Amino acid sequence: MGLKADWLREIKHILEGQGIHAENAIQDSFKLLLLKEGKLILNLISLDQYDDPEELLSYQFSCFQEGIQVIHLWEDIWQSRKEQVLSRLKSVMGLNxxxxxxxxxxxxxxxxxxxxxxxxxxxxxxxxxxxxxxxxxxxxxxxxxxxxxxxxxxxxxxxxxxxxxxxxxxxxxxxxxxxxxxxxxxxxxxxxxNDLMSYADRDWSVGNAYRTAGFELVAETPPSPLYVDPVSYIRYFLHRVPEESDQEKINSYIQVFNTGNLKYVLYQ
The missing domain is CATH 3.40.630.30 (Gcn5-related N-acetyltransferase (GNAT))
Structure with a gap:
């Protein structure tokens, strides 16, 4: 259920409180919320579970081929950036x-x-x-x-x-x-x-805004491992863990990952 057992229920409760219907679903090991009549799927990932990043990418791609967007929402992102998550979801759903x-x-x-x-x-x-x-x-x-x-x-x-x-x-x-x-x-x-590059977070984006702006997809970066502080929910890349952190604190960190980025380039 996650470090905070009610976080999955909390998301649905808050969404429905804002008039956004969300339907629970389970597929294999994925805990899902279906939005926009199933055309947008939130894959809710607790910090106490492990998923293979390739499984997430495979599921995301198979849904994309059917015209369905999948967003991978990690527990720590929800706990630390709730307002920004809700704002992004409303934008994706065309409610702005x-x-x-x-x-x-x-x-x-x-x-x-x-x-x-x-x-x-x-x-x-x-x-x-x-x-x-x-x-x-x-x-x-x-x-x-x-x-x-x-x-x-x-x-x-x-x-x-x-x-x-x-x-x-x-x-x-x-x-x-x-x-x-x-x-x-x-x-x-x-x-x-001569060119302008940018990166789209594959946890959240399929790159629509970049394609609309004339960018070309040139690369897909692989998933990256990360550490999460279970108290502050701050994420660190492995080489950016604060040097002043003691070993006991580092040992308490939870290893997660992102699903990589889509690299786009706008050529002039």
Whole structure:
């Protein structure tokens, strides 16, 4: 049932409290919630269970071929990022208010403002980057994108440069139509890299937004092992466990994994 036995019931209760019908289902070892009449499936993964990442990917792919999206929701992500999970689900289900990107304006924002926005609205929180822009609507940021600086890619040519879209998020309850594309075009006009890459989390995404924006799928990264602190629910990659952690604390961590990423590139 998980470290907190009621977390599976809690998700369904909260979803239905917001008018979202969710139907319980079990398939093999998977504990599922069926949404959108079965067209969206939440695979609920407790920290006290073990699944083979390849089994998760295989199930996700077989559903994708039938037009069904599968989201792998881990217990620690739910416990630590409930508001962001609910926001993302409503976005995937098309329940957000829709705002046209042409009614917004692009503005450069500070590192502090970007971090605050992303911690509040992105399921993975903030991340490092060099350039930060927001879409403003009636004086309020409704979307934020963070980009890296350009890097030389001499293997592709003497003057070839590449950059990365590190983060993109919208305000809770809002979908900005064409918003990601608008921010990307602004960055490309300013810095003109030969390509812009980005990664979609396979636990959550099938890459629809990237394909719509003109990106091409170029690679699929393999699942990565992670450690979870069972108290704080903070996730660490194996090489990023805090050095000050004592061995007893490290031994209490729970090993999990993600299902990897989809790497997309927008060529110029």
């Amino acid at each position: 208010q829709r705002l046209h990107g042409r009614s917004t304006s692009v503005e450069k924002i500070s590192k502090e403002d970007a971090e605050s926005f992303l911690e509040q609205y992105h399921i993975q929180g903030s991340a490092g980057g060099r350039y930060r822009y927001a879409l403003q609507y009636k004086g309020e940021a409704v979307a934020v994108a963070v980009f890296s600086h350009k890097r030389k890619m001499k293997g592709k040519g003497e003057d070839y440069t590449s950059a990365e879209l590190v983060r993109f998020a919208t305000k809770d309850g809002i979908t900005v139509i064409g918003g990601m594309t608008k921010l990307i075009k602004h960055y490309l006009r300013l810095f003109s890299p």
